[in-house]
Amino acid sequence: MSTHDTSLKHLNTFSLEAQASQVITATRSEHLTEAWHLAQKNHQPLLLIGEGSNVLFLENFAGIVAVNRLKGIEITQNDSEWLLHVGAGENWHQLVCHTLDNNIAGLENLALIPGCVGSAPIQNIGAYGIELQSLCDYVDLLNLDSGEVLRLSAIDCLFGYRESIFKHAYRKGFAIIAVGLRLAKQWQPKLTYGDLTRLDAATVTPRQIFESVCAMRRSKLPDPAKTGNAGSFYKNPIVDAKRVNALLAEYPNMPLYPQPDGNVKLAAGWLVENAGLKGFKMGGAAVHQQQALVLINQDNATSQDVVSLARHVRNTVGEKFAVWLEPEVRFISAQGEVNAVEALS
Numbered sequence: 001m002s003t004h005d006t007s008l009k010h011l012n013t014f015s016l017e018a019q020a021s022q023v024i025t026a027t028r029s030e031h032l033t034e035a036w037h038l039a040q041k042n043h044q045p046l047l048l049i050g051e052g053s054n055v056l057f058l059e060n061f062a063g064i065v066a067v068n069r070l071k072g073i074e075i076t077q078n079d080s081e082w083l084l085h086v087g088a089g090e091n092w093h094q095l096v097c098h099t100l101d102n103n104i105a106g107l108e109n110l111a112l113i114p115g116c117v118g119s120a121p122i123q124n125i126g127a128y129g130i131e132l133q134s135l136c137d138y139v140d141l142l143n144l145d146s147g148e149v150l151r152l153s154a155i156d157c158l159f160g161y162r163e164s165i166f167k168h169a170y171r172k173g174f175a176i177i178a179v180g181l182r183l184a185k186q187w188q189p190k191l192t193y194g195d196l197t198r199l200d201a202a203t204v205t206p207r208q209i210f211e212s213v214c215a216m217r218r219s220k221l222p223d224p225a226k227t228g229n230a231g232s233f234y235k236n237p238i239v240d241a242k243r244v245n246a247l248l249a250e251y252p253n254m255p256l257y258p259q260p261d262g263n264v265k266l267a268a269g270w271l272v273e274n275a276g277l278k279g280f281k282m283g284g285a286a287v288h289q290q291q292a293l294v295l296i297n298q299d300n301a302t303s304q305d306v307v308s309l310a311r312h313v314r315n316t317v318g319e320k321f322a323v324w325l326e327p328e329v330r331f332i333s334a335q336g337e338v339n340a341v342e343a344l345s
């Protein structure tokens with residue numbers, strides 16, 4: 001375990017300035033339990049982070065931040081599947097590249113998603129038609145108090161749209177230390193989104209899908225290494241048929257994605273853009289020009305700038321479309337995570 005500088009600026013992809021009382025880097029699971037016990041002893045909160053790619057620090061954090069850097073990729077196989085056991089602190093995109101370099105397909109649609117492998121199950125990351133839940137075998141969870149490791153099967157993770165049990169029952173006092181993935185050897189390309197629909201399912205290779213996803217993401221999404229951001233700021237709203245019909249009467253070109261349960265997913269980015277907010281700026285924060293679902297730290301934004309902008313976007317979209325966007329990004333106050341919708345209300 002190493003302790004360092006208490007600035008969180010380089011530990012959140014929004015690149016917002018905030019301080020913690022202490023920052024430690026955990027390279028072994030004991031470092032995480034030690035950090036937990038130290039925080040308990042000091043009556044301080046403990047915050048576990050991977051690469052800080054889905055957090056918004058609202059203010060300084062009054063406790064210990066533990067950066068999960070538990071590494072290791074083990075690959076085994078059975079007749080029909082590749083079985084991966086991956087340390088939570090591995091970088092997600094590097095894992096995608098590592099599997100493709102080893103001729104293992106299945107993760108290519110999820111290329112270039114920022115963050116760590118251990119963060120992936122928390123919000124059930126998804127892109128271009130594939131969600132982690134369809135590939136997840138298990139999640140190893142460390143009980144920080146007892147040091148015991150629980151293995152949760154994918155079913156027990158209660159995955160949903162950007163949802164899992166790790167945001168609820170296992171939010172506090174537990175750390176994800178490894179993730180098990182199962183990738184079928186009989187590969188089926190998933191070509192339902194964007195430019196992928198132009199590829200030929202009969203001849204396409206995993207590498208071509210990877211390249212296409214990387215090209216789409218690079219053309220629309222800001223690189224957090226250059227422009228601070230936390231990816232999609234809001235979840236895509238799911239609304240009922242009655243609401244959709246009312247919206248369609250007024251906005252016949254609105255994109256709609258019907259869900260198996262009869263409800264309909266709307267594109268949050270479309271709503272923000274059609275509320276006239278693309279490029280809209282507040283202080284140093286702005287709505288991204290190429291993808292309105294992303295809020296960016298354009299010019300030394302403060303947390304308050306991002307919160308004010310996020311509230312303005314939510315209110316403007318809500319007043320125009322009667323659809324109230326919920327943040328996907330997790331809001332972190334001095335004592336830990338707070339309800340993001342309440343923070344914007």
Ligand code: NAP
Nearest residue numbers: 126127128129192193194220230231232236257267269291
């Ligand atoms: P897009 O093509 O502009 O489409 C907007 C939204 O419509 C997407 O968010 C997607 O919902 C939905 N959509 C598009 N095609 C669809 C289809 N064939 N079937 C069902 N739903 C469809 O999207 P984008 O912003 O460039 O993002 C492309 C993909 O990357 C999406 O899957 C998106 O979720 C993912 N992404 C995630 C983040 C993040 O931070 N979480 C950031 C950027 C992109 P879904 O989001 O439900 O898939």
